[in-house]
Amino acid sequence: MNRQKSSYKPLSENSAIALAVRLNLFPAGSDLHCREIGDGNLNLVFHIADKSSDKGFIIKQALPYAKVVGESWPLSLDRARIESSALQKQAETVPALVPRVYYTDDSLAVTVMEDLSHLKISRTGLIGGENYPLLSEHIGEFLAKTLFYSSDFALEPSAKKELVKKFTNPDLCKITEDLVFTDPFFDHDTNDFEEELRADVEALWADTELKLETAKLKRKFLTEADALIHGDLHTGSIFASDTETKVIDPEFAYVGPLGFDIGQFIGNLLLNSLSKPSQEQESLFQHIDTTWEVFQREFSKSWERDSLEVFTRTEGYLQHVLTKAFEDAVGFAGCEIIRRTIGLAHVADLDGIADKNRRIQAKQQALALGTALIKERTSITQTKQLRSYFAQVAAS
Ligand SMILES: Nc1ncnc2c1ncn2[C@@H]1O[C@H](COP(=O)(O)OP(=O)(O)O)[C@@H](O)[C@H]1O
Numbered sequence: 001m002n003r004q005k006s007s008y009k010p011l012s013e014n015s016a017i018a019l020a021v022r023l024n025l026f027p028a029g030s031d032l033h034c035r036e037i038g039d040g041n042l043n044l045v046f047h048i049a050d051k052s053s054d055k056g057f058i059i060k061q062a063l064p065y066a067k068v069v070g071e072s073w074p075l076s077l078d079r080a081r082i083e084s085s086a087l088q089k090q091a092e093t094v095p096a097l098v099p100r101v102y103y104t105d106d107s108l109a110v111t112v113m114e115d116l117s118h119l120k121i122s123r124t125g126l127i128g129g130e131n132y133p134l135l136s137e138h139i140g141e142f143l144a145k146t147l148f149y150s151s152d153f154a155l156e157p158s159a160k161k162e163l164v165k166k167f168t169n170p171d172l173c174k175i176t177e178d179l180v181f182t183d184p185f186f187d188h189d190t191n192d193f194e195e196e197l198r199a200d201v202e203a204l205w206a207d208t209e210l211k212l213e214t215a216k217l218k219r220k221f222l223t224e225a226d227a228l229i230h231g232d233l234h235t236g237s238i239f240a241s242d243t244e245t246k247v248i249d250p251e252f253a254y255v256g257p258l259g260f261d262i263g264q265f266i267g268n269l270l271l272n273s274l275s276k277p278s279q280e281q282e283s284l285f286q287h288i289d290t291t292w293e294v295f296q297r298e299f300s301k302s303w304e305r306d307s308l309e310v311f312t313r314t315e316g317y318l319q320h321v322l323t324k325a326f327e328d329a330v331g332f333a334g335c336e337i338i339r340r341t342i343g344l345a346h347v348a349d350l351d352g353i354a355d356k357n358r359r360i361q362a363k364q365q366a367l368a369l370g371t372a373l374i375k376e377r378t379s380i381t382q383t384k385q386l387r388s389y390f391a392q393v394a395a396s
């Protein structure tokens with residue numbers, strides 16, 4: 001890997017090809033084709049392939065602003081460094097579950113990575129009715145290993161502090177602090193919802209118990225430096241097939257609370273369930289069960305085998321850590337469900353429901369479910385209980 005200095009300029013399809021040639025990504029004389037395929041909120045993503053072999057690479061480049069809003073929302077280019085560094089860190093423990101990084105240039109805010117076009121973004125696949133039998137097994141392992149091996153349980157104290165320093169990510173954390181933990185709970189101009197939801201949304205804004213519990217969750221996000229988290233682990237950040245899973249887009253990575261990624265993933269599975277007829281929901285609940293089971297199993301194995309912290313031998317400590325991570329994850333899932341329903345960044349699972357009455361009903365259920373998860377999280381100690389909370393809001 002080769003980090004070079006060059007001055008920043010946004011790439012075009014032609015200059016992305018020129019960069020690929022300069023980096024010798026393809027044999028000399030290859031006939032290259034490039035397309036900008038970015039469909040996320042923030043960055044440019046170029047797919048460059050050799051027309052004859054179809055072998056390709058991805059060049060991802062950060063823009064100095066949030067693409068979805070425009071230049072009025074400036075954003076640090078440092079997120080490209082964070083993303084490539086996080087992918088490389090994750091590859092130390094789960095190499096099969098992340099794309100390979102071939103080259104980075106922090107000044108150009110560029111990462112060259114493995115082309116995963118043979119897979120599908122799991123949100124799109126789940127909406128289309130695919131089940132991805134290994135998705136939750138793989139994500140449970142991803143969560144357990146990336147979190148455990150970047151925590152104080154596995155790192156020397158000085159190495160952990162270095163990690164915190166390297167992954168200090170103020171701009172992107174601010175986005176989450178605002179868009180996930182604050183704006184949806186107030187009458188803020190970033191919010192976006194159908195007029196038919198106004199009564200439900202105003203009830204949510206007036207719910208002081210909900211606000212207090214959300215404030216506690218936001219505080220965890222602001223202050224708990226447990227482990228290097230992905231920071232945006234929704235189903236749109238996961239490529240999948242029946243056999244493979246790859247987690248992309250860790251530009252929101254920072255050292256944060258253990259339960260955050262778990263909660264975002266579970267929250268997005270629940271959002272998908274809300275868009276489905278009841279007979280298609282069980283497979284999604286099973287994914288939630290498996291994610292937590294595999295997370296617990298793999299985290300516990302690493303705890304037994306690789307812990308450096310002397311207190312990990314103390315009876316009850318592992319259970320305490322797991323119980324707290326689950327409780328927080330349930331609350332974070334609630335915040336994710338609410339913000340994806342009425343905040344700035346929606347999900348196709350709900351917005352794509354063609355029938356308007358059905359869509360509004362699903363969003364009302366999402367607001368009720370998110371609220372229940374935030375308020376009741378201390379009583380929810382097992383994934384199986386999520387089914388009854390879900391059934392209650394679906395019946396209302
Ligand atoms: N490694 C990859 N291989 C193939 N396609 C990719 C890859 N990374 C990103 N993409 C495509 O680009 C889209 C946006 O990528 P993402 O990293 O989510 O961007 P953003 O940071 O803007 O959200 C993805 O939904 C996917 O279609």
Ligand SMILES: CSC[C@H]1O[C@H](OP(=O)(O)O)[C@H](O)[C@@H]1O
Pocket residue numbers: 039040041042066068175176179232236237249344345
């Ligand atoms: C203005 S950023 C909104 C939203 O977008 C990010 O997601 P992605 O990069 O996957 O498109 C993140 O979830 C932010 O909260």
